[in-house]
Amino acid sequence: MTTKEELLKQLKEGVINYNEEQVKEAASKxxxxxxxxxxxxxxxxxxxxxxxxxxYERNEYFVPEVLMCADALYAGLDILRPHVPKQESGVVAQVVIGSVQGDVHDIGKNLVKMMFDVAGWQVHDLGRDVPLEKFVEEQLRTDAEVVAMSAMMTTTMLGMKKVIKMIKEKNPNVAIMLGGAPVTKDVAKLFGADGYAESAGNAVQEAIKMIARLREMQQTKAAN
Amino acid sequence: MGELTPKERVLRLLRKEPIDTMPFFSGMGMVVMPGIEKVGCKFAQIHTDASRMAMSAIWSSRLMGFDCVVIPYDMTMESEAVGNEISLYENSEDILYPTIPHKKWKTMEEVEIPKDIMERGRLPLLPKAIKIIKEEAPELPIGCWQLGPFTQAGQMLELDMILKAVFKEKKKVEELLDKLTDMIIELGKWLQASGCDYITLREPGVAADLLSPRTFKELIQPRLTRILDAWKSPKLLHICGQTDPLITMMAECHADGLTVDIKNNIKESRKKLGPDVLLMGNVDTYKITCDPSTTVEQAVEHIKWIIDNGVDAVMPGCDLWPAIVFENMKACVDTTHEYGRRPSPAVGRL
Structure with missing residues (x-):
């Protein structure tokens, strides 16, 4: 019988070596x-x-490799996710995610989305080229804790500033994440965003940190 | 200001002949809102009419003191010409560049470039706009550009499919890039024959934060070289994003000059390239020209820092985002002209 450790190793290495078949087999097993x-x-x-x-950080992998690894990961996730018991699934939060209007690229957005999917969040994916108001509407509709926006081109990133303002006016407790090629930490700060996902790998970590901070704030408020 | 017209200044610089002072020009978009307002139209309207395109370019240069005009403004003309629909965002209050929301070709094999592509879509606007600019503003050099084959592939097909195919279906990617390379050569020659004064090959999709330098060398560099060999001078090569690992390979592509953005360590690049290569860049096109919290003094310092790093011309690292802060933009241009009076590494002074 294949041990748990062996299967974990096969899943892990299958993702690293972008071997979808290996991941599918190990997940089914x-x-x-x-x-x-x-x-x-x-x-x-x-x-x-x-x-x-x-x-990727060490410049051994580049975007094509990462995209293939992501395909392998989803191949496994599709098989495993339905078998996670509800109470264990850790769905503690929801995120609204999309690329802002004027941006028809969604590679960065999809990588960030993947990390939320892995962490078991409920993801509301608005897709790409999303009109700004749609982010606000979707947040109000779902009461999502996080809104994550991506812009790959410099020319679209200014739109994000408006969305942040609109959302914060209606619901100051929502955490906002920005990501995408031209957005730097300075820019995120300038726009009044709470988190900044430099790479897809940081996104979930940043989101969890942000929510922890919001919870703290609310607890302090309640205590007073 | 100087003794030379902007056109003389830029064309002499591109031949590495002595000039009066350093130009502020670009191979990428240089249209700014004050210039568009002067023409009396909205951003979405400057992409579809030769006169608006020409006049917004001219006014942008005249108001700011740019040493060039550059057309077109958007990256969708070729993709539209092969049969894709574009979004112009005419109802949006924001500045949004045209995009291709859906691509008609789903696979690499389907791609077929029509022979008469220059007669399709909005491409016929370009010779008309060039003609208007030549008549209205003979003192300004006209820059045109073509996307490189890899970036253009991402306008014609889904980019993530192509990125994955770089490994999985390399042969098909090569065939696709060859078709696009042929198209880019023809369109560039056509723009030159229509009267543009210099041409820029811009290939932002291959920076080292996306593709490995090894892939660049194998797949991209030979095609960039083939294009640049087929075009006449003056011709520039621009790559934005992380270009530190690519800069010496860029120098082997047979361009007359190289341009990079803020992610390039231009001081180091100058060391790697030596004093003879025309190197231009790398104004931060958000922080310096658009961010309202940036002061005029900071803009001035940024330009001096770029010149001290060893550029031969100050150039925005990307299309200028049109919503510039007027004073800061003006300060960038004026500082270039004033601080750039001494010789640069590759170009002497009159």
Whole structure:
């Protein structure tokens, strides 16, 4: 019988080596043998993606490799996710995500989305070329804790400033994340955004940090 | 200001002949809102009419003191000409460049460039706009540009499909890039024959934060070289994004000059290239020209820093975002002209 550790290793390495078939096989096998799906996702698929992130930072992997690794990860996630019990799934939060109007690229957005999917968040993906008001509407409709916006071109990033203002006016507790090629930390600060995802790998970490901060703020408010 | 007209200044610089002072010009978009307002139209209207395109370019240069005009403004003309619809965002109050929301070709094999592409879509506007500019503003050099084959591929097909195919279906990617390379050569020759004074090959989609330098060398560099060899001078090569690992390979592509953006360590690049290569850049096109919290003094310092790093001309690192802060933009141009009186590494002074 294949041990849990062996399967975790196969999932992890399958993601790193963008081997979709290996990931699918290992994921199916894990379900068949009754191993906990959430553990398979986190310590297998996500652990692999973490290594991919490191390879990207070290300039060993570039965007084409990362995209292929992401395909491998989703191949496993599609099999494993339905088997995660509801109470375990860790769906603690929702995120509204999209590329802003004028931006028809969504590579960055999809990588950030993947990390939310892995972490088990409920993702409301608005797609690309999304009119600004749509982010505000969707946040109000879903009461999502996080709104994540991406712009790959310099020429679209100014639009994000408006959305932040609109959302913060209606609901000051929403955390806003910005990401995309031309957005730097300085720009994010300038726009009044709460988090900035420099790379897809940082996005979820940033989001979790932001929510922790918002919770703290609310607790302090309640205590007073 | 100087003894030379902007056209003389830029064309002499591109031949590495002595000039009076450093020009502020670009191979990419230089249209700014004050110039568009002067023409009396909205941003969405300058892409579809030769006269508006020409006059907004001229007014942008005249109001700011730019040493050139550059047309067109958007990156969708070729993709539109092969049969894709564009979004112009005419109802938006924001400045949004035209985009291709849906691409008609789904696979690389489907791509076929019509022979009469220059007669399709909005491309016929360009010779008309060039003609108007030549008549209205003979003192200004006219820059035109073409996207490189990889970036153009992302306008014709879904970019993530092509990126993945670089590994999975390399042969098909090569065939696609060859077709586009042929198209770019022909369009560039046509623009030159229509009267543009210099041409820029811009390939932002291949920077080292997207593709590996190895892929650049194998897949991109030979095609950029083929295009630049086929065009006559003056011709520039621009790549934005992370170009530090690429700069010496860029110098082997047979362009007359290289241009880079703020992510390039231009001081180091100058060391790698030596004093003879025309190197231009790398104004931060958000922080310096658009951010309202940037002071005129900071803009002036930024330009001096760029010149001290060893450029031969100050050039925005990308299309200028049209919503510039007027005083800061003007300060960038004026500082270039004043501080650029001494010789630069590759170009002497009169």
């Amino acid at each position: 894990a379900i068949e043998l009754g191993y906990p799906a959430l553990e398979m996702i986190m310590d297998g698929l996500a652990a692999g993606m973490e290594v991919v992130g490191e390879l």
